[in-house]
Amino acid sequence: MANSEEQEPPKAFDEMLEPDGTVRMAYAQYGEWLEGVSKDTLIRKDQQADMMFRRLGITFTVYGDTETTERMIPFDIIPRIIDPNEWDFLARGTVQRVEALNAFLDDVYHDQAILKAGRIPPELVLNNDAYRPEMLDLDLPRRIYGHIAGVDVVRTGAREFYVLEDNVRTPSGVSYMLENRQTMMRLFPELFATNQVAPIGRYPTELRNNLKSVAPVGVDDPTIVLLTPGRFNSAYFEHAFLATEMGVRLVEGQDLFVDDGLVYMRTTAGPRRVDVIYRRIDDDFIDPLAFRPDSMLGVPGLLSVVRRGRVTLANAIGSGVADDKAMYVYVPEMIRFYLGEEPILQNVPTYSLRNPDDCKYVLENLESLVVKEVHGSGGYGMLVGPKSTKKEREEYALRLKADPEAFIAQPTLSLSTCPTWVNEGVAPRHVDLRPFVLSGRRTTVMPGGLTRVALKEGSLVVNSSQGGGTKDTWVLE
């Protein structure tokens, strides 16, 4: 198929094509195939994919003003392909980052050496809402806090990757990574015969082994459960999917209770002890006795069992202090401090509006910057300068002046584009990448990840809540 060359600003790096139009190495095989395939075939495969996802019931919940609806995240049938060298670089970089984040969390809940050394302003950590003094001086199995991490990476050039943010609370999206692959293998089996795509199917097994490896002391054959907020949660499909794939029980808060210093689940044969909880409920809601008392989702008394070391939570309570947007700036510093290494992946230059000079600069250059709420997520409440109207910028500026500490700003990155199936045919769209990093006996990353794509032409916002879709991500061997 012919690739459209119209109107795409020349500055965005294209994952498939060199500036002169030749196909890059990762896409060599695929490009040839795409050249030969008919538009009718792609239309049919696209419809087939849509039907497959509907039947699987992979939906997420959109919370509207008047009604709540179930929607599907659009799936794009053209894969994002990464060559072995690029992947090696990304893998080393993301693992390095997560190792540093785990070391940081262990430190801030023990000796606080990095704060004493003056490398991070103590108040940024200790006054942070996500910092949980309840976790102080608690020795976690293998000193791991973020057993599951998602590192959001964007690309701007052949060797230029930036980390946009780290996710070590309850990162989601891995079910899409796995289901997207299943779908692609069903739709295009011939492509997997010609491309050496690294398999990712062992993720659930690896996660389960890791969770087993962090069981409380003295428990050899731990009972592992996955704790979900319930079937009305937007990520419920993923929770059920992972529980099935791992072969563990999918529990809700009401299924668990604390008695005599241990956690139990209610079974048809009476109470049964639980040792490791992979929880997909935020800290705030996990224990109404310790945190938000109005939470109906959590387990009263859970924290007390954690403190006695009789149950392991993954990720640990208090992990959120490491992925806070205010802490992001210091991750390269953590890597140097704990690992004695230089960061492999770069941070995006970031302006903290708590700093008066930065604040002044940001207010003067709003039209070229992306401004985010420090505690926001999911692409809600951010300002994309170049895409904003004058009125939006003026309104946003008022919010910035009122509470500068709540915001950070970054230059607008020209995210790489990837060929994507859209109504008119194949066209470039901006993408990011979330590889999933697992920590247990070792820290590893699955060869792949979740590629999110901004389906609207020219858009840089890839979040599913803002009209983004997903792609299968191939790492070539």
Place this chain on the structure above:
Amino acid sequence: MIGNSTTMLSRTADSLYWLGRYVERAENGARLLDGTHHLNLLPLNMDEQRELWRKLFQSDDEVESFLKKHNEFNDKSVIEYLTIDPDNRSSILSCIEAARDNTRAARAELTTEISQCMNQSLIDMRAVTMQSINDTGISEFLDFIKERTHLFKGVIYGTMRRGEPFLFWELGTALERAENTSRLIMTRAETFHRVHRRDDGFDFYRWGTFLRSANAYSAYRQIYGDIDPVSVAEMLILNTNIPRSLLACIEDTKDILKTLRREAPCAEMSERLAAEIRAVRLDQILRSGLGNFLNDFRKQVHALSDQIRIDFMMVR
């Protein structure tokens, strides 16, 4: 054998139990409607027709909720209310929505095929309108519901691991079936003892339709031959070879409960109930009133399902 390692969550057991109940309820809803639809094809006057459709509602509450939305009982209003009305919690659509909800809740115990089959059914069901029912005809639509529920059960039988989760699904199915059969018999309760006139084609058609609603017409013809209301009652209450008979459903329930936990109070209760029904003398209940017998039966089934909750669901 059910070892310790397969012990399941009480909440999931509850979801699977209700999954069984709702799918069965949807199917029986379709059967009941189909029967009434066929009777409605007989030459009846307006009052008789109205009475026929009204019979589908057995409690005052049901009648009241219906009359909040519709002025009178006729084919259009009742069919709409009982099939696709999302506000009616026992409409076929609501049953399938509830079944899907329970499928999601118990997702981790079910195979992908089961979940897909349910999702597809709901997608198709949500697309149904009164217009589309009128276009294809009500029988076509009700056949579609029956086919879907058969398919769903087939997928469960064919793909689900045997063990506790499977048994709780079977349990819900058996108990719901018992209730529905008693409901079906109730629609004709006062006609069973009426003297049957062999040459009355009208009556023959009525009983034939009735038996078809219970999926027991051809079995009846093979076992009993000529249609006679007392034999019909006997078959639907006492014949253990008919999967929808009251006794068959209660025997199934008893067997399932004994497999789950022999010493559970609900298992003993089901054993007593089965023994009671086995000892029933049909001429006696027909004389003392089938309605009384059925009401008592339903009360006992309710008590049994309450006991099941106490024994297995760790009710708080």
